[in-house]
Amino acid sequence: MRAQPVLEVRGIRKEFPGVVALDGVDFRLFPGEVHALMGENGAGKSTLIKVLTGVYESDGGEVSLAGQTVRIGGPLEAQQAGISTVYQEVNLCPNLSVAENIFIGREPRRFGLIHWAELRRRAAASVAALDLDIDVTAPLNSHSIAVQQLVAIVRAVDVQAKVLILDEPTSSLDRDEVRQLFTVLRRLRDQGVAILFVSHFLDQIYEICDRLTILRGGRQEGEYLTSELNQTQLVAQMIGGELTGLAELADATRTEPTGTSFLRAEGLGRRGAVEPYDLAIRPGEVVGLAGLLGSGRTEAARLLFGADQSDQGTVKIDGAVTALRSPRSAIGHGIAFCSENRKTEGLVGELTVRENIVLALQAARGWTRPLSRAAQDELAIRWIRALDIRPNNPEALIRNLSGGNQQKVLLARWLITDPKLLILDEPTRGIDIGAKTQIQKLVAKLAGDGMSVLFISAELEEVLRLSHRVGVLRDHRLVAELRNDGTLTPERIMSTIASGATS
Amino acid sequence: MSTDTVLSTLTRRGRGQIPMLVTSVLLVVMFAAGSVSYDGFLSGQVLLNLLIDNAFLLVVAVGMTFVILTGGIDLSVGAMVALSTMISAWLVQLHGWPPLLVIPLVLAIGTGAGLAMGWVIHTFEIQPFIVTLAGMFLARGLCYTISIDSISITDPTYTSMAQTRIPLGELFISPSVLIAVLAVVAAFVVLHYSRFGRNVYALGGSEQSSVLMGLPVSRTKIGVYGVSGFCSALGGVLMTFYMLSGYGLHAVGLELDAIAAVVIGGTLLTGGTGYLLGTVLGVLVLGLIQTVISFQGTLSSWWTRIVIGALLFVFILLQRVLTSRRRT
Numbered sequence: 001m002r003a004q005p006v007l008e009v010r011g012i013r014k015e016f017p018g019v020v021a022l023d024g025v026d027f028r029l030f031p032g033e034v035h036a037l038m039g040e041n042g043a044g045k046s047t048l049i050k051v052l053t054g055v056y057e058s059d060g061g062e063v064s065l066a067g068q069t070v071r072i073g074g075p076l077e078a079q080q081a082g083i084s085t086v087y088q089e090v091n092l093c094p095n096l097s098v099a100e101n102i103f104i105g106r107e108p109r110r111f112g113l114i115h116w117a118e119l120r121r122r123a124a125a126s127v128a129a130l131d132l133d134i135d136v137t138a139p140l141n142s143h144s145i146a147v148q149q150l151v152a153i154v155r156a157v158d159v160q161a162k163v164l165i166l167d168e169p170t171s172s173l174d175r176d177e178v179r180q181l182f183t184v185l186r187r188l189r190d191q192g193v194a195i196l197f198v199s200h201f202l203d204q205i206y207e208i209c210d211r212l213t214i215l216r217g218g219r220q221e222g223e224y225l226t227s228e229l230n231q232t233q234l235v236a237q238m239i240g241g242e243l244t245g246l247a248e249l250a251d252a253t254r255t256e257p258t259g260t261s262f263l264r265a266e267g268l269g270r271r272g273a274v275e276p277y278d279l280a281i282r283p284g285e286v287v288g289l290a291g292l293l294g295s296g297r298t299e300a301a302r303l304l305f306g307a308d309q310s311d312q313g314t315v316k317i318d319g320a321v322t323a324l325r326s327p328r329s330a331i332g333h334g335i336a337f338c339s340e341n342r343k344t345e346g347l348v349g350e351l352t353v354r355e356n357i358v359l360a361l362q363a364a365r366g367w368t369r370p371l372s373r374a375a376q377d378e379l380a381i382r383w384i385r386a387l388d389i390r391p392n393n394p395e396a397l398i399r400n401l402s403g404g405n406q407q408k409v410l411l412a413r414w415l416i417t418d419p420k421l422l423i424l425d426e427p428t429r430g431i432d433i434g435a436k437t438q439i440q441k442l443v444a445k446l447a448g449d450g451m452s453v454l455f456i457s458a459e460l461e462e463v464l465r466l467s468h469r470v471g472v473l474r475d476h477r478l479v480a481e482l483r484n485d486g487t488l489t490p491e492r493i494m495s496t497i498a499s500g501a502t503s
Numbered sequence: 504m505s506t507d508t509v510l511s512t513l514t515r516r517g518r519g520q521i522p523m524l525v526t527s528v529l530l531v532v533m534f535a536a537g538s539v540s541y542d543g544f545l546s547g548q549v550l551l552n553l554l555i556d557n558a559f560l561l562v563v564a565v566g567m568t569f570v571i572l573t574g575g576i577d578l579s580v581g582a583m584v585a586l587s588t589m590i591s592a593w594l595v596q597l598h599g600w601p602p603l604l605v606i607p608l609v610l611a612i613g614t615g616a617g618l619a620m621g622w623v624i625h626t627f628e629i630q631p632f633i634v635t636l637a638g639m640f641l642a643r644g645l646c647y648t649i650s651i652d653s654i655s656i657t658d659p660t661y662t663s664m665a666q667t668r669i670p671l672g673e674l675f676i677s678p679s680v681l682i683a684v685l686a687v688v689a690a691f692v693v694l695h696y697s698r699f700g701r702n703v704y705a706l707g708g709s710e711q712s713s714v715l716m717g718l719p720v721s722r723t724k725i726g727v728y729g730v731s732g733f734c735s736a737l738g739g740v741l742m743t744f745y746m747l748s749g750y751g752l753h754a755v756g757l758e759l760d761a762i763a764a765v766v767i768g769g770t771l772l773t774g775g776t777g778y779l780l781g782t783v784l785g786v787l788v789l790g791l792i793q794t795v796i797s798f799q800g801t802l803s804s805w806w807t808r809i810v811i812g813a814l815l816f817v818f819i820l821l822q823r824v825l826t827s828r829r830r831t
Binding site for chain 2: 053055074075076078079080087091092093094095096100104105107109112113114116155
């Protein structure tokens with residue numbers, strides 16, 4: 001073992017109501033290294049960082065700094081203990097000058113009053129020490145995001161930081177700005193600062209980091225030297241071993257539907273969400289979208305539903321260019337969207353199963369033509385039976401149903417509007433295996449009846465089992481479109497995700 | 504740096520001061536127009552009378568500037584002014600307490616009430632609008648528990664404060680103007696040269712960032728309402744000097760004048776940007792509108808309100824345009 005870790009975390013645990021966000025996580029950080037914290041969204045990276053910076057209080061385990069067990073009570077205490085953090089969103093005050101942002105809270109004073117000349121001089125010196133050329137007297141918001149990010153680092157380092165945590169610092173920077181940032185990071189590393197680096201960009205991780213720790217589902221999956229683990233192995237570790245032993249994909253070889261596309265996206269994109277992509281879906285076809293969580297799958301789908309506005313490209317429906325300005329207009333064109341956040345974006349927990357099922361149909365009819373209660377009952381009972389929703393009581397409140405049954409209600413709601421394209425975003429996440437199989441069978445049957453389906457899932461074997469084609473997203477870009485012709489394997493999708501190349 | 508970047512930096516930096524510049528130009532234009540139109544308008548005393556008649560508004564607006572800079576609002580100030588006049592009149596006139604004891608007591612009550620509202624706003628994370636609205640009703644109501652009528656003050660200390668003229672060459676000001684100017688200077692030093700003042704700006708810039716930068720957010724947030732409470736109590740004392748009475752109907756709507764003065768002075772309602780000097784200019788603009796209308800003679804005093812309303816619209820639109828352009 002090398003020197004003593006500057007920061008060591010043992011068995012840290014953090015619970016939120018109903019969720020264990022961190023479950024016995026161990027983590028070490030040595031002086032003079034850049035260490036990556038890897039994991040999908042929801043793996044617990046942000047929670048761990050917030051525990052380290054005192055934003056959250058941990059429910060168990062201990063944190064030690066240079067061998068001393070410490071309790072971090074808040075951001076100020078963390079800073080005083082030598083842990084500084086730069087967040088994804090620049091957390092500085094845009095209305096103050098650069099110099100003031102670096103020194104606020106610790107301004108040099110003379111006769112009890114702030115000594116502005118000294119403050120500016122010292123700020124300029126701190127900036128120059130990192131070889132940066134920034135006008136420290138200008139207000140922060142007159143500089144680009146990249147420069148603001150660098151100012152945040154100057155501030156973080158200036159408080160005598162031993163540990164510097166960078167949470168997604170590069171997500172809004174371009175290539176040159178990233179290079180500038182990395183130069184600064186290498187300089188700090190050589191000065192002995194321990195740097196914890198979080199990023200979704202695998203290439204950047206391999207460029208700058210010495211070691212990495214992988215989190216999955218709130219647990220530590222392993223700690224590796226970056227040189228010991230290639231990108232495919234890393235992605236496999238992040239996604240998990242769930243795909244082993246699921247080789248019974250033989251029945252998935254299916255004939256690809258022919259004919260003209262129902263929907264065709266051409267160069268469709270939205271700045272900051274997803275880069276321009278082309279995608280066509282024919283009637284009766286299931287197109288899967290694969291990629292790590294946070295790779296832009298949902299963002300791509302939301303553009304097709306009009307939930308977000310695209311800022312470039314076009315959508316053609318049945319060959320005609322169509323502007324999907326709102327979910328309402330998408331629904332009008334026969335597009336349905338089952339959101340991944342069924343609790344917050346889809347279902348109304350205080351309403352009954354029947355009311356939730358008829359919601360979309362009622363909206364499509366318009367409120368001036370209400371469905372009669374008898375028609376509502378009939379629809380509800382028919383779909384409860386068709387999808388095997390339990391309990392089979394149309395008047396049960398949605399929030400009392402299990403996740404799988406809630407998902408079925410959401411499906412029923414869209415299916416009674418008889419959509420031509422059904423977009424399913426993580427329809428099987430967090431539901432039991434029985435309900436999962438039922439939903440998969442339903443999707444296959446719907447496609448067999450001629451419906452187009454866009455199927456988004458983190459589980460690759462599920463995507464493979466259902467899809468005719470699989471679009472692979474990485475870093476908000478559709479990097480490949482793979483034909484599911486019987487030779488496609490989860491491993492191949494995974495290496496595509498990892499390398500970003502069409503294989 | 505090339506000339507281009509120097510120029511663009513200068514204009515970018517100057518943008519926060521544009522509303523203040525507009526206000527200064529407006530002030531000069533209004534004064535010039537008044538001088539041309541009306542005899543006797545062009546005199547130093549007319550300008551000084553602006554200060555004499557608006558000393559209490561100036562002090563209250565200074566406190567309001569602190570609150571608005573953090574992105575908050577304090578609707579209780581008018582009622583606090585009235586309560587301060589009422590308590591002063593009640594204790595001095597009806598109970599014979601010495602003014603030197605009553606004035607510090609009133610200031611302490613105002614500060615305490617402000618801190619209490621700030622504490623509620625911060626601890627329970629309630630909109631400042633609602634909390635200070637409640638404070639406004641409470642303070643206004645308390646006035647009437649003392650008396651529903653106006654109480655005149657005949658105490659010699661108060662009358663001398665009302666009548667003393669401090670000569671300034673051939674012109675004069677009142678002691679209240681001196682106090683108000685001192686308050687402005689003190690507030691300026693606090694805002695620009697103390698950590699508390701800078702934290703006020705930081706809080707207005709981004710509360711979340713302030714927390715993450717380890718700034719004392721709770722102390723600052725509660726503090727600004729304390730400052731505003733103190734200023735409204737001091738404004739109440741000055742109003743007592745000016746009106747020589749305590750009355751529950753004093754300073755009705757003063758909170759809105761104070762907010763208008765701060766906004767016309769160029770402080771953003773969203774917080775983080777603004778200058779104390781702007782607030783002084785804002786108060787002078789409001790005073791000048793009144794002066795012009797009284798010189799005009801035939802217009803009803805309600806025209807003051809109409810002009811202030813129109814000005815507010817213009818300035819809020821100006822704020823909007825400037826902030827939206829900054830984002831791009």
